[in-house]
Amino acid sequence: MKSYLEMSKEELNSEAEKLRSRYHDFQAMDLQLNMSRGVPCREQLDLSMGLMDALSSDADLTCEDGTDCRNYGVPDGIHEAKVLIGDMMENHPDNIIIYGNSSLNVMYDTVARAMTHGIMGSTPWCKLDSVKFLCPVPGYDRHFAITEYFGIEMIPVPMSETGPDMDMVEELVSSDDAIKGIWCVPKYSNPQGYSYSDQTVRRFARLKPAAHDFRIFWDNAYGVHHLYDTHQDHLIEILAECKRAGNPDLVYKFSSTSKITFPGSGIAALATSDNNLVDIRRQLRRQTIGHDKVNQLRHVRFFKDIHGLMEHMRLHADILRPKFEAVEEIFERELGGLGIGTWTKPNGGYFISFDSMEGCAKEIVARAKKAGVTLTGAGATWPYGNDPKDSNIRIAPTYPPLEDLKKAAELFTVCVKLVSAQKLLGEIK
């Protein structure tokens, strides 16, 4: 296929003509598809229905240590849940707090606590004139929404296939003590599906922050969310690496079962150093009577152990793999060689990241919307919703049924081509 960039005005006009016609065909289909968020599909949810039978009315809801899960107590989680989630997160059970149903809530809470109480005795961030976070871009909009809500200034840091630009991270973190954190999705990143290289993780663990209350917010949301048995990304475990580097308290690590069992009805967890845990438990005992131990026990009885959980993830992969591959195939077929867009081909996670020509993303998303396909808003992957190049679009292929997804992906490519042609023709600014 000839690149759009090499086409004459006539060729582009003729191409645009055909695309308009295809676009109208799509509009006539009256599609109503939502690809805006990383949401599991019905078949994935069905995989976990056994969770509903894991505890019945004649079950003994007693833990191995004798704790009655039905009553008060054990604010930081039952031991067997710490073992299961610890195996999943590759951390020792003693370094884990099991929370409620939302790791986003744990992250919010971690920022909120630092705002009102500081970190390990530091000045509460709300008492400081300036608090800043580094935000690898494109990144996760819900991370950025938390820091924005607290008035924390966000500084974008470019991502590459190996992770954030570590030269820039090191330079900023070591020179500005107003920089208190960085948002990371280190494995199968949102939205690219990149995993941080060994070198990147090692450099993270060896940061020398100017602020002693700087923390890495390590959201390992997709740690076990592989698409393939054969090619899987591997990530160096950050807590252990920080310990080796003499920086044991540098990281808060987050995870959950939201995309393993049921979003909203799973369990979330935080893993961090002993010192950080002391700091957090001081809050925890005032904050809550404890989290849902029955649901923790339900998850343990359902999976039994890490092997059960990993086997379960293979079933998820069997549902998701064809969806990712379908999108990639359609993108390659429709856009390959045109010079008007690039996209990622992740081995796991929930997203594909697409980069259009500059100044086209908003228009592409608007076009798709008018034909019945809702994508993540253009700009959402940047702090303050501001993608300076207006080029990044997050593709979330998990939720729609495969046939619908194929239609949506094809429509998307039509929108990309049409908008790109119009852009090159000077029809849109």
Added chain:
Amino acid sequence: MKSYLEMSKEELNSEAEKLRSRYHDFQAMDLQLNMSRGVPCREQLDLSMGLMDALSSDADLTCEDGTDCRNYGVPDGIHEAKVLIGDMMENHPDNIIIYGNSSLNVMYDTVARAMTHGIMGSTPWCKLDSVKFLCPVPGYDRHFAITEYFGIEMIPVPMSETGPDMDMVEELVSSDDAIKGIWCVPKYSNPQGYSYSDQTVRRFARLKPAAHDFRIFWDNAYGVHHLYDTHQDHLIEILAECKRAGNPDLVYKFSSTSKITFPGSGIAALATSDNNLVDIRRQLRRQTIGHDKVNQLRHVRFFKDIHGLMEHMRLHADILRPKFEAVEEIFERELGGLGIGTWTKPNGGYFISFDSMEGCAKEIVARAKKAGVTLTGAGATWPYGNDPKDSNIRIAPTYPPLEDLKKAAELFTVCVKLVSAQKLLGEIK
């Protein structure tokens, strides 16, 4: 029985002698009983085991409005849960947010939000030099722990059988704009089991606070926790009363099913005005991906409606009533007429409040502890753990089996009498 206050030194010495002997008999029993917290007993928890079967693997986990409870969405709770909890709280479903498993967490979160973001546009409390809360005393230690954690100054306000001293509340709230809130357990209060009179509620609804971001923290934890079918306390619904009084935004009202189904695995809720809800939802959508909708649905399917829930509460009452009555009977028999203590006789809730002679509470609790019965720490019912008269002790009769409870109550009376006699004899300061 002759009052200790009228006894001669010889009579008191002889009494103390006998009591020491009884105390040693108790010590010899090697008791290990915990009456420190308001914890349901095993038989109460067994009442809710049907909850485990309310949703099975072949159940349809779809809401009436078509929401799949297993997936993301609906951050403020499924409609049928709002109806059930709304009926329980006597509030319209539209004025309710269903949260996670802990109403204490909702209260913590409400204070934390005001600290970092103010209330409906007010200055964030963390930016103010002074923030104060009124604390009816004796009161609930976990309330006081939240405000203490945030450095909020706590001002004790005396409680009576009709509620807090409203003259004092009105005076303070209208004259000091640093006073931002008051903690209330308006029905079957913790620890007295008092319920606010109609007049008290009406005066609350008509407060004219100097601070426009003053809020009443109305923790109706025991709204349906009656002990009797025949004599039940009634409480005017505060949101409606505030609306009538032209003060619609004055109240945050909290409740949960912690002592209805399983503590830690129930659902919690907040009811408040439309304006306050707008304020709270602004935070909520950044804070979490939503609460546990499956557990909400589980509760709805288990209870079906408010009638099912009220019937369930009767079964709780059948278990708890004999325990309260046993304690009251033993107190009356052992302490009646002695002039060394008074106690409450609630129609509901989880506690009995005991007031010893001044300067005796700590010693009584220490004595009981040495004989194997753990009570709530003396002073816990006051802000900063500081009961200036050292006289209030919270009795929590729900958890121990009836026979153990009787022993514990009897031991308690022995400790009260022994410490009182020693006090009157000048043997303890």
